[in-house]
Amino acid sequence: MKRIGITGQYGFIGSYLFNRISLRKEEFALVPFKREYFDNAGELSGWVSQCDVIVHLAAMNRHPDPQVVHDTNVELTAKLLEALKSTQAAPHVIFSSSTQEERENPYGQSKRQGRELLREWAAEIHAPFTGMVIPNVFGPFGKPFYNSVVATFCHQLCTGEQPHIDNDGQLKLIYVDELADHIIAAIREAKNDPLWLVPHTTECYVSEILEKLESYRDLYLEEGIFPALPDKFSIQLFNTFRSFIDHASYFPYKLKQHADNRGVFVEMVKLQQGGQVSFSTTVPEITRGNHFHTRKIERFLVIKGKALIELRQYNTDKVLSFELDGDTPSYVDMPVWYTHNIKNIGAEELYTVFWINEFFDPQDPDTYFEVV
Secondary structure, rough: OOOEEEEEEOOOOHHHHHHHHHHHOOOOEEEEHHHHHHHOOHHHHHOEEEEEEOOOOOOOOOOOOOHHHHHHHHHHHHHHHHHHHHHHHOOOEEEEEEHHHOOHHHHHHHHHHHHHHHHHHHHOOOOOEEEEOOOOOOOOOOOOOOOOHHHHHHHHHHHOOOOOOOOOEEEEEEHHHHEEEEEEEEHHHOOOOEEEEOOOOOEEEEEHHHHHHHHHHHHHHHEEEEEOOOOHHHHHHHHHOOOOOHHHHOEEEEEEEEEEEEEEEOOOOOEEOEEEEEEEEEOOEEEEEEOOOOOOOOOEEEOOOOEEEEEEOOOOEEEEEEEEOOOOOHHHHOOOOOEEEEEEEOOEEEEEEEOOOOOOOOOOOOEEEEEO
């Protein structure tokens, strides 16, 4: 079992990689990292000595003074290198650089310098080294105005702002989930490549991204309609957009009832795509669920009885709780990486309708059991 440490494990890519690796307990053991280790040579050395693999992601992306970005990133790598040398450790080091290496800006220069420093160290002691050169990364829970333009656009559209484009360039993109898969594959094979150009999976203009995200706002956020998601990139972008919605204030989403002498008619799910709609009955005091998905899009709709729906983001403590009553039909949507359940808290049978964007595949269920 390989022991893996991730510098920057609380950052955008780091936290995602940490979570993905934590799902593979039979194969990997995580060695938790704290930001303070960089300020204490003894603690950093102690951490390094425990690792078979170190994924060095810690870096500064932006600062009002570009020189601070450069100096900070070079210093972080230098401190890691000193800990490696002082302990005479020879782990497999995976370093995250950027396609901005090609540009003559302080961030790109700091990444190129860091990769070269670690390459020289690894060559000297004959340790495996992977120098990743990564394209633009996007995905759920990115930090707006910092990690990517996609995160910025999503944040603005979900908070009532209108994004503006300064330069409509073409971006080469990779989804954070795909990047994590690449890194895990590199760990498994002890990939020794000092200049690994990680392939992008999508290439499109900034204006095309904004146009898609605006359609998600107009259809999904304002009208409750699931947009058409004709390809993998659309699903990835939509899941990224959904992660920026303030669930605590947006849900439960109240449905309109059309009543006449025949009874009540409620439009349950409007969608521009397929998927699967299911129905369940649940007796009082019984709880269903307690699992999460990493890609699936799912909706729970209560049409009869009283329910408690709970959500908790994986590897966090905060629980969101929603009480739904079939007398006022309403639904809650499940974000990716949120474990969720539904409990009958009423005295009568609970009727719930479930919609999910893909059929259940026992060979690839994308369902991970975790108590909320």
